[in-house]
Structure formats: structure tokens, C-alpha cells
Amino acid sequence: MEDLHQHGGKLLEIAAQNNLKTEAIIDFSANINFLGPPAAITEAIANNLKQIKNYPEINSKGLKKLIAQKHQLEPEEVVVANGAAEMIYQLAKVLNPNKVMVMAPTFSEYELAAKSVGAQIEYFHLKAESDFKLDLKELEASLNKELDLLFLCNPNNPTAQLIKAAKLENLIKKAAQKEITVVIDEAFIDFLAQPKIYSVVNFLAKYDNLIVLKSMTKLFAIPALRLGYALTNRELGHKLENNRDPWSVNYFAQLAGEIIFKENKEIEKYIKKSKQKIARERKYLYQKLQQIKDLKVYQPTTNYIFIDLSASKYQAAKLRQKLAKSALLIRNCDSYHGLNENYIRVAVKSRKENNILLAKLNKLFN
Template sequence: MEHMHGGRLTEMAQKNNLDPDEIIDFSANINFLGPPSLLLEAIKSNMNKIENYPEINSKSLKNNIAKKHFLDPEQVTVANGAAEMIYQLTKILKPKKVMVIDPTFSEYELAAESAAAAVEHFSLSKKVDFKLDLEKLKISLNKDIDLLFICNPNNPTAHLLKTAELESLIQKAVKEEIIVVIDEAFIDFLTDPDKYSTIKLLDSYNNLVILKSMTKLFAIPGLRLGYALTNKSLSLELETKRDPWSVNYFSQLAGEIIFSNQQEIKDYVKLSQEKIAAERKYLYQKLKKFKKLKVYQPTTNYIFIDISETNYNSAELKQELSKAAILIRNCDSYYNLQDNYIRVAVKNRKANKILIEKLKIILE
């Protein structure tokens, strides 16, 4: 498998002779409001700090994150994006078999393979709109499996599990001695993330690892910033058996501002959740009007679409839209998906209208 993800602006620009700045990127699920101004100003005013080493293991930021989540600092590992922790977990835990629920984020499987682990696929069915059958999954868990990855909300389907549902799964995993990794990369786009997050379960279950990403909600994928929350013993291993400077100075600075409890950051998060909820509703309703599209109910800042009733496969539709400088996510690289699924990020009203108008020209 290759590292296939959205946001490949340079590749698209070169292929279609476009200026990358002219492309409307619906392929990467990033907050369309852009980074908070407070964060950008801080980075600009601290450019001279580039000559200094970042703080080893991001200790100050770790303390701020722990305070935010009412945890001990020893339960937090700050990372160069949540993806770093996915690979670090398989490196440290050395699982023999990893279960992945497909279709989902491809790096779980790639990380398992990088640690020479076998991968067992629990495939979601198109017949039930790719919704997870929790009871069937529990039955599938056995002592042959060492590690289970769950993306909540799932990428690309956006299916969402409540905390109580996940707890029942974690309880079964405890009996089978399975570590459960719950990736909450997109959960903070929800207006009620606490209803679905498992952070409140951390002190009750020693087999739980939670991954968090700052790059999506705060629109800083170029910086790379995420973290893992787990028990103190595993957290110590994740931290000590890697590069102590994996998180650069500006990422640390951004994180400290994000977790500084300043009113401007709180307002930014609230505004983001409200704006994205409004635009998600608008874009979903407009897409539903296309008779040849099956549009799945979105929960976060992206929408999953079946285009099998159109005259295009996902690669062809992506290429047609690229002629109009619009980049979408072709989902044919996801395990358990064919070449008739796409994913589009929720953007601002102007961009969303442009996408709808171009789709009308192409599909109607």
C-alpha cells in the first residue's frame, strides 16, 4: 500500500498546469476558517526562535494538555501529528495481529505492516451503509488479535459511535487482552464532542489509547501536531523510545496557544463548530438533490458519496473536476471500497456553491 491521502495540491497542479493557489481543495478535511489569528501572530513574532532547539518531549505542552483533559501529564505523549503515534504504537507494542475496520484511515494497516504484524480486516458492508455492527465486531475479537484500531468518526464514512457503545467494545477487548486505539482526529468538529469521546474512560481501562489531532480543527497540517492519551506505563514507552525533538518549536508554540485557555481560542473553536455545522447541512442538502448520487449522512467536516449511478468512476470524476481547479478525494485507495466512491470536505459557502455548480454541469 502507498501513503494515499488528500491535499496533494502540487501533484494536481503539475498534472493540470494549474497554480496550486487557484485550486479549491475538497480532498483534505481541514477547517475552512484557517488557523486562529492569535496562533499566526505568535509564530510570526517568534521567528527568531528557529535557532533554538524545541523543548525535549514537549513538557510544557504536555502539562497544558493534561490539565485540559483532567489527566496526569504522564498519561500524555505529544507527537508530530497523530500519525506519528500510530507508527510508534505498533513499534512499541509489537503486535502479532492487528484488526482494522474497513474502509478506514490507511495508516493503521501501513503501521501494522511496518511492524511485521498480520492484518485482519473487519469489513463494513455497503448493504447497511457501512455502519458498524458492534455485536458482530465483539464476536470477532479473540486472543489472536493484539491491537484494534477504531476511527471515530470514521474516515471516510463519517459513521460515529457513542461513548457507551465504545465502552462495551473496550470491555470485551479487556477480556481478550486486546489494546484498543481510538482515533478521535475529527471528533472536535462536532458541536457535542463529549458525547462521543472516550477520554472519560481512560482511568478505568488500561487497554485504551486515544489519539488526538490538532492539525484538522486548527488548520495547521503543515506544522504537524497531535498527541496520545493512555496509561502511564505505555505513555512512558511511547515517549522514551523515539526522537526527543520530534515536535518542532513552532508546533509546540501552536499547541501551547491552543491549550492556553484564552477566550480567543475558545471563541474560535465555537465559531468553527457552528460554521462547519451550517455548511455541512447546506452542502449535504445540495448534494442530496443529485439523483445519481448516494450521499451518506455526514457527522463531521466531510461527506462520503457513492457515485456508482453516474457515468463516471471516482478517478474520472476527480479528473473532470480538476479541469475546474477543484480537487476531491478519490476513495478507490481505501481497502474495501471500489472505484465509485468519493469524499468531499465541507468548505465555506462560496467554495461549496462552486462545487455544486460544477457537478451540475458534469452530472446533469
């Protein structure tokens, strides 16, 4: 049976195929902060292992309050989830749309969640000749009354294209006039130096048709814990909470979230250090990749880099296979709707790890 959920981070699969130990693999396929989780989180988990015998707090009420304070919202306008992906499926279940628009290419779970409730999918194709930049005027013109739901990822995954919040407001407004709900996924926005310029959170008070998704797993390097949340209006917040598993977010994820959102100098320091180091390594990796013959490297904005291989001798699957033999894992992007075998994505890692990847690519391409 075909695995529809094609994502990065498939360490066990690659290890088994190439007779490697998982710890030997450098994973460029998953866009996770290479610094690893903050010590405050790992220490708190280690110190609270005995809590495994107790149920987590229903609906993460304590964490909801902290998140609401952070965004100057009410707790009823926050829904905490077992990763942002859970909330995508929860939204599809509760909103039960007939027709959903998704970008192509973008994160595949929007489409899969919509299909899981029998919705029809309408693709808005991002064009390679425009470097996959979203034409907002064209998108606004394509909104029709048949649509119930529109998903946008900002910055987009895997292309990393980014749109300022001020430019998105007209889209949200036009969608509201046509009674279309707009979900804007900001999973990678916190890696940016100035996320407030791009985040639409401040529009929540003006537009009831807006839902903002956030992920904690990327910046804080806790994908195994699964932690994300949605910001929306009270009415939808209640519907989302009343139609779900009350214990979907485990105790340790709640604990991590409370550490992240409490006033904490250690976390502030970690965020600042992460942004600085990732920005430095992103610039370095981007510039070095540009020097490799036959690669078209797209300008990165967050902690991953999108690459076109079409002028080279390799297709994505072949390159992934060759790198896997050297214990390097990249993301083959041919499973993204709107992309083919010519595209890959690599995460930004540490200088040492980036240099290992660069050395291997230089050997393969030169």
C-alpha cells in the first residue's frame, strides 16, 4: 500500500536500506533546529518522568492561557494540538468543507486532510518560471463562492517563498466576502529575524474567517513530542475542542510548551542564539551551494533550502540514493503536487554537517 504521508526524517527506513545505524545519518531531510532542544526542556522532562503515570491536563488549559497571553488573545481563541498536523485534520473534520484550495507545491497534509473528509481539491499552481512566487492578485481573482477553505503556508514549504502580512490582508478580506475560511500555516515563521512583519496574528480580531497555525516542533527541535496550536475565533475554538480527543497532547509536550511560553531568560537566549546561528549557516550553505555547477538554488528565508536539479545529470531519487549511501539524507520533493523528479530540499545544519554535505555534492557534481 502506498504511503501517502511523504515527509522528511525517515531515518529508520534509510538506515535499513543502507545498512547504517540511525545515529550515523546526518538528516538534511527534516527542517529541525540543528542546535537541538533547549536544556530547560530536556531537564524538565528528565526530572518529571514519574508523571508518566498521570493523565495530561484535558485540553492543555494551563498552556492555552500562556499562549493566549503571548498573543494578547483569550484562552478560548487558542487550541493546542498534538503538532500542527493534527490541527490540520481537526479543522477539516470540524469545518467539513466541500471544496478546498491548496497551493501546488505546498505541505501535503492540507490536501490529505481535505480528502479525508471527502472534499474536492482545487490547486492553485505556483509557476517554476516565476520561481514559485505566489501571485496574490491572481489568487484573489481565483477565489469563487464554491470554495469553503483555503490553505496557505507562509513561508511556503518547500519553496521558502514568503509574503508580508500587509499584502495578505486583502486576500483574507476578499475570502471573508465570499465566506471562505483562510488557514495560514506559520510553522516556520519563528525562524525569521522579524516574524511580526509576516505573521497575520494581528488580523484575528478583524476577520472571523482567519485561522493561524503555529508549530513548536521546528524551532525548539521537539518533533517527537508533537506540539502545535491554532489561533482562531471563540466559536470555532469551542467547536475544535468539543470534537476531539481531550488528551491528544501528552504531559511532556504540555510541560515543554509551558517552559517555552513562560517568561524565561534561558528560552529567550536559546531563541536569539538559534536565529543567529541558523541565519549564519543558511547564508553560508546557500552561497556554497550556488557555486556547485548545474544547481539552481532558490533564495532561502528560513531553515531549509529548495534546489532545482533539472540542469544536472541527477534526478532527485538518484541523488537521494547516492547521498544515503554516505549516510546523508535529503528530501526528494517529487511527492509534492506540482513538482517533479528535479527538486530537492535540504535543511540548514551546523557548519561541520553542512561542509560534509557540500563536500559530497561537489564530488558528485564536478
